[in-house]
Amino acid sequence: MVEPTADVRLTAVRLLTSVVRDGKSFGELLPAAQETLDTRNAALLQELTFGAARWSYQLDAQLRLLQKKPLRNKDSDVKMVLWLAMYEIEHMRTPDYAVVSSYAGLTKKLRKVWAKAMVNATLREFIRRRQDDGLPVPGTAARYSLPAWMVDEISRDWPAQAEQVFTDGNTRAPLVLRINRRAVDRDTYLPQLRAALDGTDTQVVAGELGRQSLVLDKSVRITGLPGFEAGWFSVQDSAAQLAAELLDPQSGEHVLDACAAPGGKTCHLLEIQQSLQLLAIDSSQARLQRVHQNLQRLNLTARCLCADASEVDHWWDKQAFDAILLDAPCSALGVLRRHPEIRLLRRESDLDALQRMQAKLLSALWRTLKPGGRLVYATCSVLKRENEQQIGQFLRHNDDATEQVIDADWGQPCEFGRQILPGQHGADGFYYAILTKTRHEVSA
Numbered sequence: 426m427v428e429p430t431a432d433v434r435l436t437a438v439r440l441l442t443s444v445v446r447d448g449k450s451f452g453e454l455l456p457a458a459q460e461t462l463d464t465r466n467a468a469l470l471q472e473l474t475f476g477a478a479r480w481s482y483q484l485d486a487q488l489r490l491l492q493k494k495p496l497r498n499k500d501s502d503v504k505m506v507l508w509l510a511m512y513e514i515e516h517m518r519t520p521d522y523a524v525v526s527s528y529a530g531l532t533k534k535l536r537k538v539w540a541k542a543m544v545n546a547t548l549r550e551f552i553r554r555r556q557d558d559g560l561p562v563p564g565t566a567a568r569y570s571l572p573a574w575m576v577d578e579i580s581r582d583w584p585a586q587a588e589q590v591f592t593d594g595n596t597r598a599p600l601v602l603r604i605n606r607r608a609v610d611r612d613t614y615l616p617q618l619r620a621a622l623d624g625t626d627t628q629v630v631a632g633e634l635g636r637q638s639l640v641l642d643k644s645v646r647i648t649g650l651p652g653f654e655a656g657w658f659s660v661q662d663s664a665a666q667l668a669a670e671l672l673d674p675q676s677g678e679h680v681l682d683a684c685a686a687p688g689g690k691t692c693h694l695l696e697i698q699q700s701l702q703l704l705a706i707d708s709s710q711a712r713l714q715r716v717h718q719n720l721q722r723l724n725l726t727a728r729c730l731c732a733d734a735s736e737v738d739h740w741w742d743k744q745a746f747d748a749i750l751l752d753a754p755c756s757a758l759g760v761l762r763r764h765p766e767i768r769l770l771r772r773e774s775d776l777d778a779l780q781r782m783q784a785k786l787l788s789a790l791w792r793t794l795k796p797g798g799r800l801v802y803a804t805c806s807v808l809k810r811e812n813e814q815q816i817g818q819f820l821r822h823n824d825d826a827t828e829q830v831i832d833a834d835w836g837q838p839c840e841f842g843r844q845i846l847p848g849q850h851g852a853d854g855f856y857y858a859i860l861t862k863t864r865h866e867v868s869a
Contacts, residue, residue: 428519429469433462434509435531437473441505444478444766446498451475451766464646471644477505477512479570479595479765484508486567487560491547503540506531510548514555521552569595574773575758582809586846590807593848594761600641601632601852602650602658603666603689605696605723609657611637617651633850634835635666637696640851656723661689662763664845664852665805668750669693671831671857672801676700678747682727683734683790686712688719690750695725703727704746706734735782735789745795753783755804755811759847759854780810787819791826791862799829800860805853807846812856813839819860829859 429437436458443449451474459467477484488507489495496504510528513519525548532540554560566573569591580587602618604611611631618629618639627645632638640663647653647660668690674680677700682691685705695701707713710731720727732740734751756779757767787802794800804811817840820826828841836845842858 427465427469428523429473429513430466431527431530433466433469434473434527435534437470437477437509438502438505438531438535440470440474441477441509442502444769445505446501448770450770451478451764467646468644472517473509473513475597475765476516477508478769480512480516481508481570481765481769482572483562483567483570484511486562487511487551488547490560490562491550491554500537500540502535503532503537503544506535506540506544507547510544511551514548514552525549525552565591571768572773575768575771578773578776578808579758583807583846590847590854593846594758596762596848598662598763598853599851600644600647600660601635601662601666602639602641602647603635603661603693604637604639604658605656606637607696607699608655608723609652611639614652614657615639621649621651632663632666632852634663634845634852635661636670638663638666654722659689659692659719659723661693662760662853662855663850664759664855665689666693667835667855667857668752668801668803669697671859672748672750672799674698674701674748678702679744680704681706681746681749681790681793683749683751683786684708684754685729685752686716688716690752691716691727692719692723692725694750695720695727696723699725701727705729706732706740708733735785737789737793741793745798746793747795747798749790749794749798749800750803751786751790751800752803753786753811755779755783755806756808757805759805759807759845759856762847763853776808776810780815783811783815784818787815788823791819791823791860794862796825796862798862800862802842802858802860804856806856807844807854809839812844813841813858816841816858816860825863827861827863829861831857831859 440454443454506528510524513524514521529541529545532544566576579590604614627641627643629639629641632640674694674697679702682705685691686707691705705716705727713729713731716729756771761767831843835850836843845852845855847854
């Protein structure tokens with residue numbers, strides 16, 4: 426691996442600091458930062474930021490063993506210097522001396538000159554301890570670089586699979602494409618893609634999940650792939666591609682995509698059935714703009730609305746929907762490998778609020794569904810309280826709701842719905858349940 430430049434390392438420090446200090450996500454921060462870099466340095470920036478976030482809890486446990494006095498909150502950028510340097514020493518092939526020299530030098534650019542000697546000494550001690558007897562970090566949480574509450578929640582719900590979930594959450598996610606079948610056939614596109622990747626060490630295969638998925642084992646710059654501007658494909662994990670397939674939209678149906686941004690599922694529904702009357706709702710105007718952009722690139726049309734989907738009286742025109750896709754806000758613990766900063770951003774206290782929001786959305790949107798209509802409930806969580814228990818509670822309180830059993834060979838059956846655990850079928854962790862409305866008119 427090529428050694429990162431000082432500028433790439435400094436950018437990595439600033440991005441990681443924005444995550445830890447300001448609660449930003451890499452999805453918000455990374456694309457703009459990468460636009461200013463060439464392909465090699467853009468990849469290095471992602472490797473540094475994702476890698477340090479992925480192993481942050483382990484790195485911090487090791488750092489506590491090295492330092493007598495913890496850094497103050499206002500010096501979180503200095504801590505990020507140390508995390509990134511330790512990650513590079515532990516997981517990349519950069520010479521130790523180059524890492525120490527470069528990261529110690531960054532303290533001046535951060536206007537923390539006082540920290541240079543401390544960074545230098547801490548990193549040299551880290552290197553010495555690694556060479557002598559290692560730097561052991563006891564406990565499952567530090568070993569798998571997760572907050573203790575995540576370990577407890579996942580272990581309780583999936584005792585037999587927990588270790589595998591922890592391990593797979595620390596792997597690098599593949600790049601998955603969803604081929605736009607209205608533009609090109611997957612079997613036709615696959616050899617074109619392989620030809621474009623010839624001479625690289627990137628392998629591509631058809632995905633186990635998603636009838637239109639292709640899986641690349643390494644990330645590449647998608648704008649350089651054949652047919653990007655022509656809308657031949659979109660980036661979407663193969664587990665997420667099941668959402669539109671499970672909803673199975675039919676010609677002319679009135680369909681709602683609630684919580685639609687960034688629009689991957691919205692576009693997939695229209696690729697399956699372009700004649701839909703499709704309404705895509707999201708509560709964020711900025712995120713809804715990404716839905717518009719994706720629709721435009723793929724030459725698709727949907728009505729988009731910025732609104733809180735749970736406040737149906739504010740946006741619903743009383744025209745009931747044939748089908749609803751609810752990709753509900755959730756803890757996102759099924760996509761840790763793809764969004765490693767989640768372990769830094771999510772708090773245990775978030776769970777109760779998320780469950781209340783999920784229940785509110787289910788109850789509100791159910792009013793807008795036609796008798797005989799169907800609702801697909803999806804999350805990228807692995808927690809039963811957000812998934813099968815949420816659906817079980819809804820069924821107990823709505824006698825006009827029936828579960829439609831998903832007859833599939835992917836994931837594993839739950840009391841209600843099916844769960845894909847992270848890494849199964851090479852995919853992210855996802856949960857799906859299908860509900861049908863059996864009686865009662867839609868209330869106005």
